[in-house]
Structures are given as structure tokens and as C-alpha cells.
Amino acid sequence: MAKRHVSLKDLATELNVSISTVSRALRNHPEISQEMVRKVQDLARARNYTPNPLAMGLLRQETRMIGVIVPDLVTHFFSSVISGIEYVAKQNGYYILISSSSESYDKEVESVRNLLNTRVEGLIVCLSQETSTYEHFDVLVNYEIPLVFFDRVCRSDEVPSVVADNTEAARQVTRHFYENGCRRIAYINGPAHLSISKLRYEGYLQGLKDCHLSFDEELVAQCNLSPEDASKATRKLLRLKNHPDAIFGINDTVIFAAMREIKQFGLIIPTDVALVGFTGEFHSTVVEPSLTSVTHPTFEMGKEAARLFFERIKNPTAPPQQIVMETSLVIRNSSKRK
Amino acid sequence: MAKRHVSLKDLATELNVSISTVSRALRNHPEISQEMVRKVQDLARARNYTPNPLAMGLLRQETRMIGVIVPDLVTHFFSSVISGIEYVAKQNGYYILISSSSESYDKEVESVRNLLNTRVEGLIVCLSQETSTYEHFDVLVNYEIPLVFFDRVCRSDEVPSVVADNTEAARQVTRHFYENGCRRIAYINGPAHLSISKLRYEGYLQGLKDCHLSFDEELVAQCNLSPEDASKATRKLLRLKNHPDAIFGINDTVIFAAMREIKQFGLIIPTDVALVGFTGEFHSTVVEPSLTSVTHPTFEMGKEAARLFFERIKNPTAPPQQIVMETSLVIRNSSKRK
DNA sequence: TTGAAAGCGCTAACAG
DNA sequence: CTGTTAGCGCTTTCAA
Numbered sequence: 001m002a003k004r005h006v007s008l009k010d011l012a013t014e015l016n017v018s019i020s021t022v023s024r025a026l027r028n029h030p031e032i033s034q035e036m037v038r039k040v041q042d043l044a045r046a047r048n049y050t051p052n053p054l055a056m057g058l059l060r061q062e063t064r065m066i067g068v069i070v071p072d073l074v075t076h077f078f079s080s081v082i083s084g085i086e087y088v089a090k091q092n093g094y095y096i097l098i099s100s101s102s103e104s105y106d107k108e109v110e111s112v113r114n115l116l117n118t119r120v121e122g123l124i125v126c127l128s129q130e131t132s133t134y135e136h137f138d139v140l141v142n143y144e145i146p147l148v149f150f151d152r153v154c155r156s157d158e159v160p161s162v163v164a165d166n167t168e169a170a171r172q173v174t175r176h177f178y179e180n181g182c183r184r185i186a187y188i189n190g191p192a193h194l195s196i197s198k199l200r201y202e203g204y205l206q207g208l209k210d211c212h213l214s215f216d217e218e219l220v221a222q223c224n225l226s227p228e229d230a231s232k233a234t235r236k237l238l239r240l241k242n243h244p245d246a247i248f249g250i251n252d253t254v255i256f257a258a259m260r261e262i263k264q265f266g267l268i269i270p271t272d273v274a275l276v277g278f279t280g281e282f283h284s285t286v287v288e289p290s291l292t293s294v295t296h297p298t299f300e301m302g303k304e305a306a307r308l309f310f311e312r313i314k315n316p317t318a319p320p321q322q323i324v325m326e327t328s329l330v331i332r333n334s335s336k337r338k
Numbered sequence: 339m340a341k342r343h344v345s346l347k348d349l350a351t352e353l354n355v356s357i358s359t360v361s362r363a364l365r366n367h368p369e370i371s372q373e374m375v376r377k378v379q380d381l382a383r384a385r386n387y388t389p390n391p392l393a394m395g396l397l398r399q400e401t402r403m404i405g406v407i408v409p410d411l412v413t414h415f416f417s418s419v420i421s422g423i424e425y426v427a428k429q430n431g432y433y434i435l436i437s438s439s440s441e442s443y444d445k446e447v448e449s450v451r452n453l454l455n456t457r458v459e460g461l462i463v464c465l466s467q468e469t470s471t472y473e474h475f476d477v478l479v480n481y482e483i484p485l486v487f488f489d490r491v492c493r494s495d496e497v498p499s500v501v502a503d504n505t506e507a508a509r510q511v512t513r514h515f516y517e518n519g520c521r522r523i524a525y526i527n528g529p530a531h532l533s534i535s536k537l538r539y540e541g542y543l544q545g546l547k548d549c550h551l552s553f554d555e556e557l558v559a560q561c562n563l564s565p566e567d568a569s570k571a572t573r574k575l576l577r578l579k580n581h582p583d584a585i586f587g588i589n590d591t592v593i594f595a596a597m598r599e600i601k602q603f604g605l606i607i608p609t610d611v612a613l614v615g616f617t618g619e620f621h622s623t624v625v626e627p628s629l630t631s632v633t634h635p636t637f638e639m640g641k642e643a644a645r646l647f648f649e650r651i652k653n654p655t656a657p658p659q660q661i662v663m664e665t666s667l668v669i670r671n672s673s674k675r676k
Numbered sequence: 677t678t679g680a681a682a683g684c685g686c687t688a689a690c691a692g
Numbered sequence: 693c694t695g696t697t698a699g700c701g702c703t704t705t706c707a708a
Contacts, residue, residue, distance in 0.1 A: 004399065005457070050454075050455045052396070052457065053455070053456055053457060054392050054395045054396045054401065054457060055396055057392045058390070058392045058393055058396060061342060063392065072421070073417045073418075073420055073421045073424070074414060074417045074418050074421060076412055076414075079411045079412045079417045080411075080412050082411055082436075083410070083411045083412060083438065086411070086436070086437075086438065090437075095435050095437075095456060096435075096436070097433050097434075097435065098424070098434065098436060099424075099428075099433075100421065100424065116388075117388040117389075117391070118391055118433060119343070119390065119391060119392060256620075256624055259624075260623075260624075282594075283621075283624065285598075286594055286597075286598075286621065286624065286625050287624050287625060287626065288625065288626030
């Protein structure tokens with residue numbers, strides 16, 4: 001702020017009245033003369049006065065800022081959710097302060113601390129991949145500072161959250177494979193402690209049961225969510241003496257890594273191996289073959305998360321809700337065998 | 339901020355000393371007894387004291403916040419640049435306040451105003467697609483408030499900026515086509531007023547000249563940057579009685595729309611039509627055929643923009659620099675004909 | 677209808 | 693070595 005913004009004081013001096021008069025006039029206080037109101041408001045406009053949010057914040061103990069912590073900014077899922085959060089925040093006159101944890105527990109802890117030090121009014125968080133203990137959110141919970149989780153969540157009995165209908169989605173995928181003639185359906189999971197891993201795995205198991213397929217441990221691979229590790233997991237599956245005829249991948253990264261590996265093995269999608277992932281439209285339609293995928297309403301998830309946040313601001317002690325967003329299985333070529 | 343954060347006053351009361359003593363002790367002021375320093379710092383730690391940035395901001399007239407305005411958050415290019423900005427901002431103890439213009443001029447103008455009202459210390463901006471007048475940045479320029487443009491820039495004589503070596507890149511692409519036997523090289527441009535459009539078009543023309551190819555007006559199509567419009571532009575090119583044997587697309591969106599259209603026309607890439615775009619690695623390698631593309635060092639661009647920003651904070655009146663980032667042409671299958 | 681004063685949390689100049 | 697005071701910009705009693 002090179003040249004200082006004009007303050008109430010500046011206006012007051014110029015009009016030869018007190019600061020409080022100016023303050024009142026600007027807010028159309030009833031006990032002020034029409035004359036004065038007009039004069040002050042005109043000058044304010046002319047001088048381009050805008051209230052200083054720092055001063056207001058100090059006074060009211062509010063900053064109108066929401067801290068948002070995501071594993072990264074560049075994945076479409078996260079940037080899209082952020083867009084949704086931003087959309088609702090803007091409507092409510094709030095700004096968001098974004099911090100990326102880079103999938104690191106330490107950075108997540110640090111972000112929580114830093115954002116709180118910045119006096120954000122609360123946090124909307126998607127847990128990092130490494131995060132498996134949750135004490136760094138104690139402060140928020142104990143002090144009743146609004147907190148909302150999305151996608152990768154924890155402490156759902158204490159903290160409101162927004163998630164996809166992970167279990168149901170994974171179950172449907174499994175059945176879809178079955179209906180397309182697949183019998184050795186593999187699943188590439190993420191880190192075991194993540195809620196999405198647990199829930200989608202759960203759905204996979206339910207789907208197998210629905211189809212009366214027996215569970216085969218060797219058809220489940222696990223990876224951290226890096227492309228390299230996902231490729232490794234895929235190779236492990238493909239090298240089985242009896243390789244899977246379908247692979248379900250927990251997310252974007254995993255499924256594209258898998259796709260590449262399958263092609264490299266000289267196998268045909270979907271004839272040899274059918275493929276389904278969790279991912280957005282753009283990526284799904286641009287690849288060859290086009291990818292059958294479970295799509296999240298990502299922007300909506302962001303909006304819901306923000307909505308829950310503002311409910312929390314209004315009523316910090318209400319019992320925490322969990323919003324489950326419906327996903328939909330969009331069938332494209334990577335899984336069509338009939 | 340449900341329960342108030344502890345303040346210097348709280349600590350002072352508890353220790354029965356003055357606020358200033360506490361303040362000084364915390365900052366290791368030389369004229370304070372070791373004894374006192376220890377006592378105060380211990381208590382501060384115990385009570386979890388952190389300075390209130392609102393108070394500090396008010397005092398010092400600084401907020402340690404940078405406003406960032408981008409056309410959208412979900413395009414990989416932008417989110418990646420933002421990551422770079424965030425990285426450097428964090429190093430300097432700054433936060434970024436992100437606002438997306440949704441490619442709308444009006445929203446951009448509003449974002450500038452809102453962010454300034456929030457007292458950010460300056461702005462880092464990529465112009466919206468619609469923006470063709472630049473008076474909304476007058477305030478910044480006149481008041482010497484730090485401002486940096488990236489990618490789509492304007493007023494480069496007054497405002498520092500970071501751009502790709504657009505002209506050179508486009509020129510190389512054209513030559514690359516030529517070397518692969520293409521003779522009817524088309525270009526799909528963006529809105530004419532955007533700097534990137536002008537510069538890449540310029541490079542295209544230079545490339546033609548380098549190869550002694552004559553310029554053919556009907557080989558240049560233009561679109562706003564939406565997928566629909568890009569498809570339309572592509573169709574226009576493909577319907578020419580003598581369709582192009584190469585298409586260069588100004589960005590991601592355009593090139594993927596083009597790819598789809600070409601396939602729909604039943605033409606083979608690269609045999610019938612070679613294709614090159616400006617885009618990141620992930621997308622390029624996931625499509626079939628893999629896409630030859632000019633890649634920006636996006637994260638680095640963000641870092642550079644932030645670096646320029648902090649230079650500006652230190653010295654708001656220095657002559658504005660323009661940083662030109664080198665791009666590189668990564669040759670993949672969509673353009674290999676030899 | 678308007679003004680004076682206190683206070684939000686903090687630092688810095690000035691006293692002692 | 694420590695305390696007092698003023699002030700950053702604003703709202704809100706309380707007085708006039």
C-alpha cells in the first residue's frame with residue numbers, strides 16, 4: 001500500500017467534523033442530518049473511500065477469510081473444488097486463503113498453524129496422503145473454530161464433511177465390470193488410512209459379493225498416489241500368471257498410469273483388460289480408448305463444503321453433518337465388452 | 339475466531355507487568371532483563387501466543403497478502419502458475435488471495451477493486467480473455483502499488499511481466515511442421531487483442547517466411563478460447579477444398595478440440611493432419627497419438643512472477659522488467675511424419 | 677444532531 | 693530495565 005488509502009479521519013478533517021459523524025453518516029445512521037449524510041457520502045465517493053478491513057477486523061474480531069488446505073493445487077479435482085468454495089465464499093463476502101500441503105503431513109500441520117495465526121475464521125481441509133493422525137485439528141475442535149473436511153476426511157463424528165458416495169460408486173463399478181463379462185476384477189487402492197481408500201475398497205468387496213465372485217487377495221494392489229507407484233502396482237497385477245481382466249483405479253493418477261502400463265504390456269483395452277477410474281470428463285474423453293469413469297460433482301462439492309462452513313460460522317456447536325454427494329458412472333469405451 | 343486468541347495484554351496482566359515489557363521481551367529487545375525475557379517467553383509459549391496480524395497490519399500498513407487474478411482456477415496452466423506464486427510467497431511470509439475472473443472483463447474489474455479494498459499489497463494478474471482495455475489498472479500504476487502481469491499481459495512499458503517466448507516458440511513449431519513435410523500449415527488463434535495471440539501469430543508468420551512458404555489467409559482461423567468455438571474453427575479449416583496438412587493450436591483447449599474434430603472427420607493424425615499445441619506434459623502423453631507440444635515452465639513462471647512482485651515491493655518505481663521464459667518443443671507422435 | 681473517549685492488539689518514542 | 697503514551701482505522705457508548 002504505497003500511498004495510504006483515505007481514512008475516516010481524512011474525510012473528517014476535510015469536512016471539519018468529527019470522525020464519528022463521518023462514520024455514522026456513511027452508514028446512514030438515523031440520528032444524523034440528511035444534509036450531513038449527503039455531504040459525507042459525496043466526499044467519500046469522490047475520495048474513493050473504502051473501509052479498512054484490518055481496522056474492522058481488529059474491532060470485530062473477524063477477518064472474513066477462510067483457510068483452505070488441499071494436497072495440491074494442480075489436480076483438476078482440487079482446483080475444481082476450490083472454485084466451488086471460492087464461489088460461495090465470494091457470495092458471502094469472504095475470501096479464501098489457500099495453502100497446499102503437497103501431500104505432506106508436516107506441511108499440513110504447518111499450514112493449519114500458519115492459517116490460524118493469520119486469524120482465518122476457520123478451515124476447509126482435504127487431508128494429505130500422509131496424514132494418519134489428527135491431533136493438529138484439536139485446537140479447532142476444542143475452540144469451536146469452524147472446520148469442514150472434504151473428500152479425505154476424519155473425525156466425522158465431530159467435524160462436518162462432504163464426501164462422494166464412495167462405497168456405492170465402487171460397488172457399481174464392480175458390477176459394471178461383471179455385466180461386461182469380467183471375472184477377475186482387480187482394484188488398485190490408495191494408502192490404507194485414507195477414508196476414500198477404505199470406503200472404495202469396501203464398495204469393491206460389496207460389488208464382488210453382489211456378483212457372487214470370490215475375493216482374491218492377489219487382485220488387490222496398493223499404492224501411494226504417485227504415478228510411479230501406480231505403475232508399479234499395475235505391473236504387479238499384469239504379471240500375475242492369470243492377469244486380471246478388469247482394473248478399477250482409485251483416482252485419476254492411478255488410472256492413467258495403469259492405462260499406460262497396460263498398453264506397454266501389449267494388452268488391449270477393454271478386450272484384454274477393462275478399465276474404470278474416478279476422474280473428470282475432460283481427461284476421460286481425451287484418451288484412447290475413452291475412459292469409463294465415476295465422476296464427482298467437484299464444483300458442487302466445493303459449494304457444499306463452503307455452505308457447511310458458513311453454517312458452522314453461524315452455529316459452531318450444532319451436531320456435525322456429513323453430506324454425501326452422488327457420483328455417476330459414465331460408461332465409455334474402456335470398459336465396453338458387449 | 340470463537341474463543342479469542344491470547345493477546346499481549348493477557349500475558350501482561352498475568353505477569354503483572356506492562357504490555358510494552360511483554361512486547362519487548364518477546365522480541366528479545368536488548369534493554370530487557372534475561373530473567374524477564376525468559377518468564378515472558380515461557381508464558382507466551384504456554385498460552386500459545388501468536389501476534390495478531392490485524393493489529394500489526396494496521397500499525398505497519400501492510401497485510402502480507404498478494405492478490406492473484408486468473409481467468410480460471412481449473413486449467414492446469416493457471417493452477418500450476420499459482421503453485422509457483424504460492425511457493426515464493428510462502429518463503430517470504432506472504433499469503434495469496436486468489437480471485438478468478440472466469441474470463442470475464444467485468445469480473446476482472448471487480449476483482450481488482452475487491453482485492454484492493456481488502457488491502458492486498460499488490461496484484462499478480464493474467465488478463466481475462468475479454469479484457470481489451472486496461473484502465474482498471476490505473477490505480478495500481480498511479481499509486482505505485484506493485485503489479486505484475488503474466489502470460490496475457492499489457493502495458494509492458496509500465497508494468498513488469500512474465501511471458502513465454504511466444505514468438506520464437508510459434509516460429510519453431512512452423513518450421514518443425516515444414517521439416518516434417520507439411521506445406522499447408524494452419525494456425526488457430528485466440529482473440530486478436532490478447533498479447534499471446536499477437537505474438538504467437540507473429541511467430542507463425544515468421545516461421546512461414548523462414549520456410550519460404552507463402553501466407554494463405556484461409557489457413558488462419560480464430561476462436562475465443564472455448565472448446566465449442568475451437569471445434570468450429572477446426573471444422574472450418576478441415577472443410578477447405580484443400581485442407582491443411584498441419585494445425586498449430588494456440589493452447590490446450592484449442593488443440594484437444596481440434597484433435598477430436600480431426601478424428602471425427604476421419605482424418606489420420608499425423609499422416610493427414612499433423613498437430614502441435616501449447617500444453618503440459620500430462621495431457622500430451624495421455625492422448626492418442628501423443629501430442630507434440632510446446633511446454634511452458636509453468637511453475638517457474640509463477641515463481642518468477644512472485645519474484646518480480648517482491649522486487650516491486652522493495653522498489654516500486656524501478657523500470658519494469660519483462661522476463662521471457664524459454665519454452666521447449668517436445669516432439670511426440672502427432673507431428674512425426676518422417 | 678454531533679462530539680469526545682475508550683478500546684480492538686500492537687509498536688515505538690519518550691520518560692523515568 | 694520498565695512503564696506511559698500516542699496512534700494505526702474503526703465503532704460504540706456516553707455526554708453535550
